Amino acid sequence: MGSLANSRTKLGSLIHEHLRRHAGFGTEDLAKLLYQGVMGMDHLLGDRERFLWDLQREWESLKPVSPLGEVRLERAHPSDPVARLNLRPLKVAGGTLGEIGPLLADQPLKRGEIAEFQRLWSEAVELAWKGQIPFAPGDLAALGEATLSSGHPPGHSQRYRELDQPSYRLIHNVADPAVRELLEQAGVSDELP
Secondary structure, eight states: OHHHHHHHHHHHHHHHHHHHHOTTOOHHHHHHHHHHHHHTTGGGTTOHHHHHHHHHHHHHHOOSOOOTTOOSEEEOSSSSOOEEEEHHHHHHTTOOSTTHHHHHHTSOOOOOOHHHHHHHHHHHHHHHHTTSSSSOHHHHHHHHHHHHHHOSOOOOOHHHHHHHOOOEEEESOTTSHHHHHHHHHTTOGGGOO
């Protein structure tokens, strides 16, 4: 019982962290966060050159102003070392894609299991039923079923896209010493989860 309670505590902490940082964070964004935390961005890593080209194009289009409170690195899973590397604040801080691009493109696949997403989603629904997160339990349950039956990764809500303007890539293992070293060289070490 203690392990399940600890897992819910970590999940609740992760959700509240994203609610504090992202004004537009809603049910769809929670689904995307947990899905990414479990499954990673394996679907983007099949074509290295395409991945790097898309990354460079997005990098060049970023506005030089970062929304208030936007951090360069944030957790994307309650217990695994998966993180979102937010590109805009990295660029604002003077970072470059020099070594970050290859780090992202060449990382090992996450190879997540959909059963892990289902487990985390069930825990999120339970947290909502207990009033520990500000989401309607019925809405979460319905979205979880729709996500699983569609077979497609969830997307960000329109509100999140408008207010938070997400621009990030996932790092599957920020605990890896080689990854940590590259992030330190890029000036992100102060934000390592």
